[in-house]
Amino acid sequence: xxxxxxxxxxxxxxxxxxxxxxxxxxxxxxxxxxxxxxxxxxxxxxxxxxxxxxxxxxxxxxxxxxxxxxxxxxxxxxxxxxxxxxxxxxxxxxxxxxxxxxxxxxxxxxxxxxxxxxxxxxxxxxxxxxxxxxxxxxxxxxxxxxxxxxxxxxxxxxxxxxxxxxxxxxxxxxxxxxxxxxxxxxxxxxxxxxxxxxxxxxxxxxxxxxxxxxxxxxxxxxxxxxxxxxxxxxxxxxxxxxxxxxxxxxxxxxxxxxxxxxxxxxxxxxxxxxxxxxxxxxxxxxxxxxxxxxxxxxxxxxxxxxxxxxxxxxxxxxxxxxxxxxxxxxxxxxxxxxxxxxxxxxxxxxxxxxxxxxxxxxxxxxxx
Amino acid sequence: xxxxxxxxxxxxxxxxxxxxxxxxxxxxxxxxxxxxxxxxxxxxxxxxxxxxxxxxxxxxxxxxxxxxxxxxxxxxxxxxxxxxxxxxxxxxxxxxxxxxxxxxxxxxxxxxxxxxxxxxxxxxxxxxxxxxxxxxxxxxxxxxxxxxxxxxxxxxxxxxxxxxxxxxxxxxxxxxxxxxxxxxxxxxxxxxxxxxxxxxxxxxxxxxxxxxxxxxxxxxxxxxxxxxxxxxxxxxxxxxxxxxxxx
Amino acid sequence: xxxxxxxxxxxxxxxxxxxxxxxxxxxxxxxxxxxxxxxxxxxxxxxxxxxxxxxxxxxxxxxxxxxxxxxxxxxxxxxxxxxxxxxxxxxxxxxxxxxxxxxxxxxxxxxxxxxxxxxxxxxxxxxxxxxxxxxxxxxxxxxxxxxxxxxxxxxxxxxxxxxxxxxxxxxxxxxxxxxxxxxxxxxxxxxxxxxxxxxxxxxxxxxxxxxxxxxxxxxxxxxxxxxxxxxxxxxxxxxxxxxxxxxxxxxxxxxxxxxxxxxxxxxxxxxxxxxxxxxxxxxxxxxxxxxxxxxxxxxxxxxxxxxxxxxxxxxxxxxxxxxxxxxxxxxxxxxxxxxxxxxxxxxxxxxxxxxxxxxxxxxxxxxxxxxx
Numbered sequence: 010x011x012x013x014x015x016x017x018x019x020x021x022x023x024x025x026x027x028x029x030x031x032x033x034x035x036x037x038x039x040x041x042x043x044x045x046x047x048x049x050x051x052x053x054x055x056x057x058x059x060x061x062x063x064x065x066x067x068x069x070x071x072x073x074x075x076x077x078x079x080x081x082x083x084x085x086x087x088x089x090x091x092x093x094x095x096x097x098x099x100x101x102x103x104x105x106x107x108x109x110x111x112x113x114x115x116x117x118x119x120x121x122x123x124x125x126x127x128x129x130x131x132x133x134x135x136x137x138x139x140x141x142x143x144x145x146x147x148x149x150x151x152x153x154x155x156x157x158x159x160x161x162x163x164x165x166x167x168x169x170x171x172x173x174x175x176x177x178x179x180x181x182x183x184x185x186x187x188x189x190x191x192x193x194x195x196x197x198x199x200x201x202x203x204x205x206x207x208x209x210x211x212x213x214x215x216x217x218x219x220x221x222x223x224x225x226x227x228x229x230x231x232x233x234x235x236x237x238x239x240x241x242x243x244x245x246x247x248x249x250x251x252x253x254x255x256x257x258x259x260x261x262x263x264x265x266x267x268x269x270x271x272x273x274x275x276x277x278x279x280x281x282x283x284x285x286x287x288x289x290x291x292x293x294x295x296x297x298x299x300x301x302x303x304x305x306x307x308x309x310x311x312x313x314x315x316x317x318x319x320x321x322x323x324x325x326x327x328x329x330x331x332x333x334x335x336x337x338x339x340x341x342x343x344x345x346x347x348x349x350x351x352x353x354x355x356x357x358x359x360x361x362x363x364x365x366x367x368x369x370x371x372x373x374x375x376x377x
Numbered sequence: 378x379x380x381x382x383x384x385x386x387x388x389x390x391x392x393x394x395x396x397x398x399x400x401x402x403x404x405x406x407x408x409x410x411x412x413x414x415x416x417x418x419x420x421x422x423x424x425x426x427x428x429x430x431x432x433x434x435x436x437x438x439x440x441x442x443x444x445x446x447x448x449x450x451x452x453x454x455x456x457x458x459x460x461x462x463x464x465x466x467x468x469x470x471x472x473x474x475x476x477x478x479x480x481x482x483x484x485x486x487x488x489x490x491x492x493x494x495x496x497x498x499x500x501x502x503x504x505x506x507x508x509x510x511x512x513x514x515x516x517x518x519x520x521x522x523x524x525x526x527x528x529x530x531x532x533x534x535x536x537x538x539x540x541x542x543x544x545x546x547x548x549x550x551x552x553x554x555x556x557x558x559x560x561x562x563x564x565x566x567x568x569x570x571x572x573x574x575x576x577x578x579x580x581x582x583x584x585x586x587x588x589x590x591x592x593x594x595x596x597x598x599x600x601x602x603x604x605x606x607x608x609x610x611x612x613x614x615x616x617x618x619x620x621x622x623x624x
Numbered sequence: 625x626x627x628x629x630x631x632x633x634x635x636x637x638x639x640x641x642x643x644x645x646x647x648x649x650x651x652x653x654x655x656x657x658x659x660x661x662x663x664x665x666x667x668x669x670x671x672x673x674x675x676x677x678x679x680x681x682x683x684x685x686x687x688x689x690x691x692x693x694x695x696x697x698x699x700x701x702x703x704x705x706x707x708x709x710x711x712x713x714x715x716x717x718x719x720x721x722x723x724x725x726x727x728x729x730x731x732x733x734x735x736x737x738x739x740x741x742x743x744x745x746x747x748x749x750x751x752x753x754x755x756x757x758x759x760x761x762x763x764x765x766x767x768x769x770x771x772x773x774x775x776x777x778x779x780x781x782x783x784x785x786x787x788x789x790x791x792x793x794x795x796x797x798x799x800x801x802x803x804x805x806x807x808x809x810x811x812x813x814x815x816x817x818x819x820x821x822x823x824x825x826x827x828x829x830x831x832x833x834x835x836x837x838x839x840x841x842x843x844x845x846x847x848x849x850x851x852x853x854x855x856x857x858x859x860x861x862x863x864x865x866x867x868x869x870x871x872x873x874x875x876x877x878x879x880x881x882x883x884x885x886x887x888x889x890x891x892x893x894x895x896x897x898x899x900x901x902x903x904x905x906x907x908x909x910x911x912x913x914x915x916x917x918x919x920x921x922x923x924x925x926x927x928x929x930x931x932x933x934x935x936x937x938x939x940x941x942x943x944x945x946x947x948x949x950x951x952x953x954x955x956x957x958x959x960x961x962x963x964x965x966x967x968x969x970x971x972x973x974x975x976x977x978x979x980x981x982x983x984x985x986x987x988x989x990x991x992x993x994x995x996x
């Protein structure tokens with residue numbers, strides 16, 4: 010290991026002399042922590058609706074007002090007929106049309122019920138589904154209020170109170186932030202060191218090292234260690250940003266955040282290196298890595314829950330390192346889980362790390 | 378020049394699939410020699426050299442460099458050689474001094490020795506002012522000299538040069554060869570590949586590769602006589618005409 | 625023209641010589657399309673539920689049975705205390721705990737203040753609210769029967785509103801219908817923007833760009849020649865994605881294919897120009913890659929591909945108007961799923977065309993500055 014300190018000196022110097030890298034190391038976490046949590050919410054609100062009131066009665070107006078008052082919806086327009094409302098829907102200005110029938114008030118008082126039709130643009134299934142369910146809830150609540158006000162129904166015998174543990178306000182930010190950290194890390198610590206190595210292969214400077222007595226492990230460590238240190242910095246920096254900007258702090262132990270991330274960093278950098286060992290130039294390496302990153306991100310539980318996937322897919326995600334780190338980080342941040350409770354995430358990640366690093370070393374060839 | 382043999386190749390062969398890049402090449406190089414490894418582009422010189430440097434496994438045959446087998450003891454080989462590649466693999470984004478310190482350290486030279494040698498080297502080359510200059514801002518000729526100096530910085534017994542003088546004017550090339558002579562005088566064996574035939578004249582002995590085989594081996598004078606030529610160009614031309622590969 | 629074609633041929637050879645990358649460029653988009661269809665779903669199912677019963681009477685027994693029998697839930701037995709429940713949550717073994725307060729049945733019959741608490745794992749907000757909603761439905765069903773038994777409300781309920789919902793275009797709320805247009809947008813962006821900028825910069829890095837520029841062919845042609853293969857690859861990808869999604873995943877193409885292709889071609893143009901623009905401002909492949917990546921991140925978030933744009937803060941909504949993918953995804957959803965005619969996507973097409981021209985002009989400007 011004699012050569013390692015010299016190689017490390019070289020790597021650190023090169024890293025910081027390239028202005029782009031340090032800038033990205035600072036900017037990307039800021040962008041991720043600052044901008045993304047504000048944007049990437051799967052909360053549904055401000056949905057535009059159009060209401061067609063065919064009755065123009067007191068009761069129908071009250072319903073319209075109730076809809077308007079809701080924080081989920083935005084009354085874009087009241088329309089005289091379906092044709093105009095449908096135009097708005099097709100244009101993309103509204104996603105829901107509420108049609109109140111023209112005997113609304115009469116039917117409410119006199120007959121078994123009045124009809125309200127909700128037309129939903131269900132292209133975005135989740136938005137459509139949730140929006141529909143909120144609209145239905147509001148309308149049903151209105152019916153209930155009318156019932157109570159007019160003495161027609163007694164109080165319900167059973168009240169149901171939901172209590173959300175770990176995240177009482179169902180705030181989306183603590184849910185996203187741990188996952189965003191993992192994503193930042195895989196982009197910077199998985200992608201970049203591998204590109205660095207392939208870049209040297211492409212430029213030919215790697216020959217100069219291959220011809221020296223520097224061992225494989227020394228070379229690999231010299232490439233990885235700077236990025237590991239950057240990774241650890243990013244973990245700390247991101248946590249700081251999350252705290253300062255959003256007031257989000259881990260419910261669990263901070264040392265666990267670092268521990269899990271260290272194993273994660275170790276794993277993804279080894280994966281990246283393995284890919285670069287099988288690539289001849291930067292373009293190839295970039296495409297392959299990108300492919301893996303996209304698949305990992307999509308199936309990690311970041312975008313949609315693993316529990317919602319078909320069973321064979323859930324098994325397949327066992328091969329996805331992001332799955333473990335994201336689950337672990339969310340649990341640490343939100344539930345304050347202990348280390349032993351998270352062993353089922355930690356162990357697979359460690360195994361993954363060992364396998365990936367061994368493969369990276371073996372596939373790196375000084376002599377072919 | 379002594380009679381000690383430092384490089385010995387016997388039937389050295391490299392195949393890539395059905396393509397034989399290096400075809401049963403046999404030769405010896407003595408200590409302190411300047412050995413020119415000539416041939417047209419595509420003749421197989423770089424492939425052969427890579428095997429000798431321990432970068433590539435031979436498909437058949439064997440070779441020893443500094444007494445170590447290139448197929449099984451390549452890491453040992455690497456401790457005893459220096460190398461300068463076609464792309465002058467210096468790190469562009471490090472300074473002259475930083476490059477030298479790096480490679481000195483890699484070969485295990487003690488720090489004060491490195492310091493002294495750097496001072497000595499910079500003075501010899503007239504580079505003192507460039508100590509802290511980024512390599513990428515150096516002109517090509519200087520980079521070449523620096524790359525060569527780097528290759529012999531750790532005082533190896535053999536240095537391999539792969540097309541070291543590409544792209545510079547004849548005067549600069551001549552200056553470069555002065556450095557080579559100096560190294561050879563100090564006992565370093567120089568193994569150099571080139572396709573500049575005038576440089577062949579500077580070598581003690583040369584071999585000429587055609588289609589992966591060595592078709593000529595000897596001192597420039599011997600070869601000129603053998604092939605009835607006035608210059609190495611003539612010798613080369615006589616051989617290259619029969620070539621099936623390369624340009 | 626012949627010279628131009630020979631350059632195009634050269635570019636194709638570069639790409640074909642790298643079969644691994646080519647394979648991924650052609651296969652990755654298909655996988656990106658299949659994933660949302662078969663793997664990435666938002667439905668909530670297999671809710672692991674446990675019961676904390678402080679009452680243990682006939683009504684709690686009945687409700688528990690109903691829960692376990694419900695297709696959405698998987699009964700996981702009982703817990704005795706809230707601490708035990710919390711532990712199970714932290715281990716990730718449970719999703720919902722139903723807590724019955726003491727004297728449940730008594731309270732229902734006599735004081736009408738019985739309560740059921742639903743403890744949900746709030747660390748997954750959306751999932752949690754849906755799980756709660758399902759549990760509430762089970763309880764509501766139970767209540768209705770009880771209310772009828774207790775003759776509180778009689779035969780029909782006055783002030784009853786019947787809500788009929790009609791889900792247009794995607795009645796089964798399949799996520800792939802929403803995702804596929806987005807995936808096409810992403811893929812085209814990746815290929816036309818990232819790959820082209822890397823290809824152009826690579827040439828410059830290798831030093832061969834100058835050789836090409838010195839040739840009699842106008843420099844603009846050289847650059848255009850680089851764009852052509854990627855344009856073709858993205859068209860191939862688009863075609864294969866559409867076939868895959870139409871035939872295999874039943875994603876509709878309700879509108880005119882023609883209109884869709886026109887929109888797509890304009891989007892491809894815009895993305896290529898963006899790639900070109902990037903290549904004029906950077907010098908290394910690494911930089912081109914990093915900038916493209918930095919562009920892709922906002923594209924994922926602001927384009928409406930995954931997250932609904934209206935739910936975002938105003939600033940983000942404004943910013944999303946700059947993202948070309950947003951216009952394309954919006955237009956392609958309208959065309960593919962809603963089947964609208966061309967005038968309904970005029971806004972999008974216009975926006976894309978303007979952006980494309982702006983990028984092109986900027987790229988031209990920077991390119992000229994370079995040469996000078």
